[in-house]
Amino acid sequence: MGGYAMYKGSDSSVSFGGDGGSGKRGLFLTVPILVALALVFAGSVVAVGLIVHFTAPKCDPHPPPTTAPPATTLTTTAGPTTAPPLVTDVRLPTGVKPLHYTVTLAPYIYGNNASEFYFTGSMKVRLSINESTSNIKLHATKILLTAADIRVYNSTSNKNYTVDSCMYDEDREWYSIDLSVPLPANSTDVVIEIAWFRAPLRSDLRGLYLSSYPENGTTKYLATSHLQPTDARKTFPCFDEPAFKATFDVSLVRRSDYISISNMPSIRTTNVSASTWFSEMTDSEQLVKEDFETTPIMSTYLLAFIVSQFELIRGMDTQGREYRNWARPEFVNQTDYSLDVVRNITEYFEWYFNVPYPLNKTDQAAVPDFNAGAMENWGLIIYREGRLVFNGTRDTSAIKQSIGSVVSHELAHMWFGNLVTPEWWDDIWLNEGFASFVQNIGVNDYHPDWEVDAQFVPTQQRTAFDVDSKGASHPIYLQVYNPSQINEIFDTITYRKGATVLRMLHGFVGDEVFRKGVGNYLRQNSYGNTFHTALYDSLTQQYFESTNKSLDVGSVMDRWINQMGYPVLNCSVSTAARRLTLTQNHFLSDPSQVPSYPSDYNYTWIIPVTMGTKQNLSSGTPEDVSGFVNWMNEKEQSFELDNSADDWYLLNLRSSGFYRVNYDLDNWKRLIDQLVSNHTVFSPQDRARLLDDSFALASAGYLDYSIPLNMTKYLKSETHYVPWSSALSKIGYLHSMLHRQSPEYGPLSAYMRDLLEGAFNDVGLDNKDTDTHLTKLKRGLIVSSACLYRLRSCETAATNKFEEFVNSSFTSTITPDIRRRVLCEGVATSFVAEWDRLFEFSKTVAHPGTQNDIIRSLACTNEPWILNRYLDYALDETKIRGQDLSTVFSSVAANPNGLQIMWDYLQRNWNTIVDKGVGVFTAKYIINNLAEFNSEQKLREMEAFKLQHKDTLGAASVAMDRAIESVRINIGWMERSLLPLVQWLSENSLR
Numbered sequence: 006m007g008g009y010a011m012y013k014g015s016d017s018s019v020s021f022g023g024d025g026g027s028g029k030r031g032l033f034l035t036v037p038i039l040v041a042l043a044l045v046f047a048g049s050v051v052a053v054g055l056i057v058h059f060t061a062p063k064c065d066p067h068p069p070p071t072t073a074p075p076a077t078t079l080t081t082t083a084g085p086t087t088a089p090p091l092v093t094d095v096r097l098p099t100g101v102k103p104l105h106y107t108v109t110l111a112p113y114i115y116g117n118n119a120s121e122f123y124f125t126g127s128m129k130v131r132l133s134i135n136e137s138t139s140n141i142k143l144h145a146t147k148i149l150l151t152a153a154d155i156r157v158y159n160s161t162s163n164k165n166y167t168v169d170s171c172m173y174d175e176d177r178e179w180y181s182i183d184l185s186v187p188l189p190a191n192s193t194d195v196v197i198e199i200a201w202f203r204a205p206l207r208s209d210l211r212g213l214y215l216s217s218y219p220e221n222g223t224t225k226y227l228a229t230s231h232l233q234p235t236d237a238r239k240t241f242p243c244f245d246e247p248a249f250k251a252t253f254d255v256s257l258v259r260r261s262d263y264i265s266i267s268n269m270p271s272i273r274t275t276n277v278s279a280s281t282w283f284s285e286m287t288d289s290e291q292l293v294k295e296d297f298e299t300t301p302i303m304s305t306y307l308l309a310f311i312v313s314q315f316e317l318i319r320g321m322d323t324q325g326r327e328y329r330n331w332a333r334p335e336f337v338n339q340t341d342y343s344l345d346v347v348r349n350i351t352e353y354f355e356w357y358f359n360v361p362y363p364l365n366k367t368d369q370a371a372v373p374d375f376n377a378g379a380m381e382n383w384g385l386i387i388y389r390e391g392r393l394v395f396n397g398t399r400d401t402s403a404i405k406q407s408i409g410s411v412v413s414h415e416l417a418h419m420w421f422g423n424l425v426t427p428e429w430w431d432d433i434w435l436n437e438g439f440a441s442f443v444q445n446i447g448v449n450d451y452h453p454d455w456e457v458d459a460q461f462v463p464t465q466q467r468t469a470f471d472v473d474s475k476g477a478s479h480p481i482y483l484q485v486y487n488p489s490q491i492n493e494i495f496d497t498i499t500y501r502k503g504a505t506v507l508r509m510l511h512g513f514v515g516d517e518v519f520r521k522g523v524g525n526y527l528r529q530n531s532y533g534n535t536f537h538t539a540l541y542d543s544l545t546q547q548y549f550e551s552t553n554k555s556l557d558v559g560s561v562m563d564r565w566i567n568q569m570g571y572p573v574l575n576c577s578v579s580t581a582a583r584r585l586t587l588t589q590n591h592f593l594s595d596p597s598q599v600p601s602y603p604s605d606y607n608y609t610w611i612i613p614v615t616m617g618t619k620q621n622l623s624s625g626t627p628e629d630v631s632g633f634v635n636w637m638n639e640k641e642q643s644f645e646l647d648n649s650a651d652d653w654y655l656l657n658l659r660s661s662g663f664y665r666v667n668y669d670l671d672n673w674k675r676l677i678d679q680l681v682s683n684h685t686v687f688s689p690q691d692r693a694r695l696l697d698d699s700f701a702l703a704s705a706g707y708l709d710y711s712i713p714l715n716m717t718k719y720l721k722s723e724t725h726y727v728p729w730s731s732a733l734s735k736i737g738y739l740h741s742m743l744h745r746q747s748p749e750y751g752p753l754s755a756y757m758r759d760l761l762e763g764a765f766n767d768v769g770l771d772n773k774d775t776d777t778h779l780t781k782l783k784r785g786l787i788v789s790s791a792c793l794y795r796l797r798s799c800e801t802a803a804t805n806k807f808e809e810f811v812n813s814s815f816t817s818t819i820t821p822d823i824r825r826r827v828l829c830e831g832v833a834t835s836f837v838a839e840w841d842r843l844f845e846f847s848k849t850v851a852h853p854g855t856q857n858d859i860i861r862s863l864a865c866t867n868e869p870w871i872l873n874r875y876l877d878y879a880l881d882e883t884k885i886r887g888q889d890l891s892t893v894f895s896s897v898a899a900n901p902n903g904l905q906i907m908w909d910y911l912q913r914n915w916n917t918i919v920d921k922g923v924g925v926f927t928a929k930y931i932i933n934n935l936a937e938f939n940s941e942q943k944l945r946e947m948e949a950f951k952l953q954h955k956d957t958l959g960a961a962s963v964a965m966d967r968a969i970e971s972v973r974i975n976i977g978w979m980e981r982s983l984l985p986l987v988q989w990l991s992e993n994s995l996r
């Protein structure tokens with residue numbers, strides 16, 4: 006998924022922080038490559054603690070086991086969990102496999118009574134019987150079947166196999182079908198047929214579901230789908246595991262004034278009897294069945310179905326293949342940018358992997374209700390609207406970049422995930438980490454001026470460093486069984502650490518080995534399933550062929566994939582011998598934390614240490630760092646240092662590795678001197694890494710705060726977006742710790758105003774014709790920060806813009822990149838009447854980015870009672886859409902007065918929120934906000950809350966555990982770091 010299969014979160018930009026309890030928030034920064042600030046997710050909206058059980062299956066209930074089942078409790082989640090034990094023996098037996106399905110789906114979405122919408126369908130699957138058996142397990146959820154609904158027969162002889170019994174196993178989400186005689190081994194002509202089934206069609210964002218949008222005063226309904234990871238079974242009975250690949254003939258039944266699309270091109274459309282499919286209809290209504298071409302061999306989770314009144318735009322690539330973008334009529338003409346991206350990057354990836362795109366058409370559709378960012382269904386990629394629709398005058402530069410990135414991400418999956426699929430969900434990191442890394446290779450080809458590799462450092466990589474520095478992190482590779490566990494691992498570690506580690510791999514083998522090795526892997530495993538070692542083996546072989554040198558890629562990668570965390574390299578230099586001695590230690594953001602997973606490698610890594618000195622980097626850090634790698638295999642290891650004693654050395658060139666470096670103190674000072682005298686010697690990635698490492702080391706107590714803080718002084722001459730982004734996110738942590746109640750906040754904000762004033766004067770509020778993409782991103786960042794730290798000129802300019810906007814009755818255009826901050830400044834100085842007007846206006850705004858900015862900025866009010874009322878609104882579907890609920894809570898929490906208000910509200914109203922059936926991902930995002938507290942009192946309150954609500958927190962209890970851990974870390978930080986910070990500020994700040 007777009008991380009993105011799944012990107013969730015804001016439609017314009019997000020505030021740094023709410024990711025897995027990383028404990029940094031409060032600073033609204035635009036984040037361009039949003040590969041999922043947290044937001045990756047797999048489409049699950051399991052009600053918190055109340056997994057909505059499919060009630061009363063007509064098949065017999067599963068009998069109680071006579072012996073204890075081999076189920077074990079969850080082990081994938083860190084820390085204690087209050088979730089009930091989950092069954093883990095959920096894998097299908099492998100003796101029966103599907104070969105070819107025929108599936109027809111008929112969603113009833115006509116009329117105005119959405120509560121009565123449903124879908125009907127039929128399913129037929131031809132099987133390959135590898136082992137003789139009289140029992141078949143067939144996945145289904147919320148589809149009621151009886152033995153009489155199921156026919157099993159031999160398609161050659163037409164002979165039936167009698168179905169003796171059919172039992173539904175709710176825990177394993179399958180029907181267990183017993184036949185009177187065993188099916189013969191080695192046969193391929195047994196067919197299961199379910200001629201008719203019916204299931205509810207709800208706006209639950211899972212399986213085939215209902216979505217809607219307003220058009221000319223009426224509500225338009227559509228049926229759309231999201232099957233990853235385990236909701237194909239909610240759409241039709243099937244063998245719903247990724248390795249149970251088959252071919253599919255899909256048909257969709259719809260009224261003739263609607264359109265239907267699926268993975269493959271349409272073959273034909275025929276009239277059908279309306280009353281046959283829908284009891285509400287008479288045959289006078291025009292109903293048609295649209296048949297689609299047979300798919301290639303593929304996994305169930307990649308199927309897609311849409312019945313809607315969308316319109317389309319089309320384009321062709323240089324090979325004459327068709328690309329179509331579908332959206333509601335109002336938006337469809339704003340999808341031309343994403344159409345350009347998909348055409349161009351498809352052809353680029355074909356070149357890059359040297360494997361042709363396997364289908365002959367690509368559809369992309371923008372749906373109004375979608376819980377992920379996007380989903381890579383083969384041939385029909387589905388996006389939330391804000392990830393496909395780009396409005397050149399209203400959308401931010403960050404949005405444009407996130408659209409380019411998500412389209413590229415989903416396209417990468419067409420090869421990596423769709424053509425070659427992990428055997429099981431435990432390897433989903435390979436899919437998602439790979440797409441999250443390779444998306445940048447695609448975008449870089451189409452937009453080289455965006456410098457997406459440099460932007461990787463303060464976005465994806467920074468988040469990976471933060472989240473994986475916690476004791477409650479987990480290894481990338483985890484065994485998972487149950488759907489709850491599967492959904493849980495679509496997380497930051499899978500996406501962002503996965504991408505970061507693969508970028509490191511790309512860095513140490515070099516681009517050519519990576520490209521050819523991946524291409525070989527894809528060709529050798531096309532239409533199949535693999536385990537990650539197959540990719541390592543291919544790269545090991547290619548490395549030898551390209552370089553004539555041996556490198557066991559697997560033994561390196563195992564250390565990074567199978568153990569949690571990452572190392573910090575501590576440096577010491579013997580001046581006389583010019584030897585650099587490195588010692589590696591597991592880096593924890595608070596040294597008192599205990600890792601939640603043991604390591605088979607004693608937390609040591611095989612590290613590709615790239616090393617440069619003032620001498621050999623005189624012309625800058627190289628693009629290709631593979632020639633600068635020194636392998637570190639030991640806990641402690643020495644290297645020759647090729648420079649004079651007074652000169653600096655630099656490790657982790659271009660931030661290509663996933664490790665931090667703590668230099669000896671003299672070298673830190675020399676690096677700072679170099680930054681101040683001429684920072685352009687270092688690449689933007691290097692500058693960002695130095696800032697990020699020094700702040701992280703100081704925060705954990707390994708380095709005096711004077712080092713990172715003195716380093717920030719060079720920023721007065723920094724003009725590049727990337728180092729600014731890195732610095733401001735790190736300083737954002739100091740802001741978040743101090744701005745609510747600390748007297749020390751005054752000197753910090755004064756220092757920040759002084760630091761930012763020049764950059765603010767340089768960018769201003771208005772776009773210029775000569776602005777590059779990165780300049781526009783920088784404007785959003787600098788304006789947001791300058792106003793946050795109360796730079797008067799920023800506040801005045803923003804408030805003036807807001808007044809113009811209000812005086813024009815909300816019709817004047819605010820430059821999109823600064824819109825949220827302008828609205829926030831305006832709301833902060835407005836009264837309730839203006840708040841109400843803006844809120845009412847927000848409901849009429851069709852542009853998703855503007856609407857999202859308004860929803861967020863409404864939380865900038867200084868009136869506590871309005872914040873409380875706003876939280877009430879968030880629980881009222883008629884006021885705030887369900888998908889924006891967590892945005893309201895997070896935005897209120899970001900207000901200096903709002904975190905406490907949000908927390909009080911959450912404690913008072915938790916049961917209401919649970920009763921509302923809020924999805925687990927929404928609950929997690931709400932709880933993540935608590936990670937900013939930093940006192941013992943709040944810690945006790947959170948622990949009490951967790952205990953009190955252990956039965957209803959469900960999967961969100963993991964988020965609560967992480968938030969609690971973050972608060973402990975924050976408390977440690979306050980004890981350790983506040984004093985040195987205050988001291989430095991008193992010496993360096995202007996009051």
Ligand SMILES: [Zn+2]
Binds near residue numbers: 008414
């Ligand atoms: Zn993905």
